[in-house]
Amino acid sequence: MLRTMLANVSAALAVVMVVVSPASAQTDPALLARGDYLVNVIGACGNCHTPREKGQPDLTKQLSGGFQTFDEPWFRVKGANLTPDPETGLGRWSDAEIKSALLEGKRPNGTPIAPIMPFPLYRSMTPRDLDAIVAYLRSVPAIKNQVQAPEYRKEAFNVPYPDAIRQATDEELKQPVKRGAYLAALGHCMACHARRSVDAPPDFKGSWGAGGREFVSPAGKVTAANISSHKEKGLGAWTDAEIKRSLTEGVSRDGRRLKPPMLEYAGYWKSLMPEDLDALVAWLRSIPPIE
Numbered sequence: 001m002l003r004t005m006l007a008n009v010s011a012a013l014a015v016v017m018v019v020v021s022p023a024s025a026q027t028d029p030a031l032l033a034r035g036d037y038l039v040n041v042i043g044a045c046g047n048c049h050t051p052r053e054k055g056q057p058d059l060t061k062q063l064s065g066g067f068q069t070f071d072e073p074w075f076r077v078k079g080a081n082l083t084p085d086p087e088t089g090l091g092r093w094s095d096a097e098i099k100s101a102l103l104e105g106k107r108p109n110g111t112p113i114a115p116i117m118p119f120p121l122y123r124s125m126t127p128r129d130l131d132a133i134v135a136y137l138r139s140v141p142a143i144k145n146q147v148q149a150p151e152y153r154k155e156a157f158n159v160p161y162p163d164a165i166r167q168a169t170d171e172e173l174k175q176p177v178k179r180g181a182y183l184a185a186l187g188h189c190m191a192c193h194a195r196r197s198v199d200a201p202p203d204f205k206g207s208w209g210a211g212g213r214e215f216v217s218p219a220g221k222v223t224a225a226n227i228s229s230h231k232e233k234g235l236g237a238w239t240d241a242e243i244k245r246s247l248t249e250g251v252s253r254d255g256r257r258l259k260p261p262m263l264e265y266a267g268y269w270k271s272l273m274p275e276d277l278d279a280l281v282a283w284l285r286s287i288p289p290i291e
C-alpha cells in the first residue's frame, strides 16, 4: 500500500518535472550537439525550413519556415515552421509525432507531408540520431510564423523512393562506405542526383547517381550532375580533395562556381567533420559508373 502510494507520488513528481523544466535543460549536451550537426550540417534542414534575408539564411529566424515554394504537379508547399512555437510550429507535437513526420511523412492529424521533404531517405536514421534531432528542434527559440498552408493536388503522392531503405545500425556507421551512404541519405543527394522529370518521380532504377534533375533559378538553368564513378561523365577522375572542395566550397573540378541549389548546400557542408567527408567520398566512389 505504502509502496503504491510512494510510486504514485514519484510518478506525479516526474510529470511535474517534465512539464516545468525546458527540454534543453535536461537533455544530454552530446545529444544536442549531435542534433545540431544533423540539422545544421549534413541534413541542411534550414535550406528548406529557414527564411532568407538578401539571399542568405536569416539565422535570427532559424527553422521558422522556408523561403521557397515548391510548386509541383502534385502539390504546392513551403517548408514548415519547425521551432517550438505551440501555434505555428512543433510545440504541441510529441516526440513520437515528430519522428513519425521524419520517417513516414505523416502529421499528427494524419495528413501526408509532400515528399519534397526527403522523409523516405530519413528512414535510415538510427534511433539515437532521431532522438538527437528531436532534442535539438526543441532547443531552438520558438518563433511565431504561420507558414502558408500546403495545397495538395492529388490524393496520394507517388512516394518516389526505394522501399529498401531501412534503419541503419551504429555498427554500420563505423564502415566508411555505409557511413557515407547514411550521410548521403540525410543530405538527400539522390533527391537531385537521380534522373527525373518535372512530372515524374525520380527513377532510381539504374540512375542512382546519374544526375538529371533540372532547376531554374535567377542564376540560370542547371542540371544536377552525374556523380557516379564514371571516368569522363562522373567523378571517376576527380581527386578526393576535388570532391571534398565541391561539397564544402561549391566549386567544380575546373574551378567553376557551382550554381544553386548545390552552391547553397556548401554553406552547410563546409562544417562536415573530416571523417564524414572521407566517408562521403568512399560512398561516391562505390557508385558504379553510369553513362
Ligand code: HEC
Pocket: 038, 039, 043, 044, 045, 046, 047, 048, 049, 070, 077, 078, 079, 080, 081, 082, 089, 098, 101, 102, 107, 112, 113, 114, 116, 117, 118, 133, 150, 188
Ligand atoms: C528539400 C527541402 C526540405 C529539406 C531538406 C527538409 N525538409 Fe522538412 N519539409 C519540407 C517541406 C516542403 C515540408 C512541408 C510539406 C507539406 O506541407 O506537405 C516539410 C515538412 C517537415 C515537417 C512537418 C512539419 C509540419 O508542420 O507539417 C517536419 C517535422 C520536417 N519537415 C522536419 C525536417 C527536418 C528535421 C529536416 C532535416 C533533417 C528537414 N525537414 C529537411 C522540406 C524539406
Ligand code: HEC
Pocket: 183, 184, 187, 188, 189, 190, 191, 192, 193, 215, 222, 223, 224, 225, 226, 227, 235, 243, 246, 247, 251, 252, 253, 257, 258, 259, 260, 261, 262, 265, 280, 284
Ligand atoms: C537540391 C538538389 C541537390 C542536392 C540535395 C545535392 N545536389 Fe549535388 N548538385 C546539384 C546540382 C543542380 C548540381 C550542378 C551544379 C552546377 O553544375 O552548377 C550539383 C553538383 C554536384 C557536384 C559537382 C559535379 C560537377 O560535375 O561539377 C557534386 C560532386 C555533387 N553535386 C555531389 C552531391 C552530393 C554528394 C550530395 C549529397 C551529400 C549532393 N550533391 C546533394 C543538386 C543537388
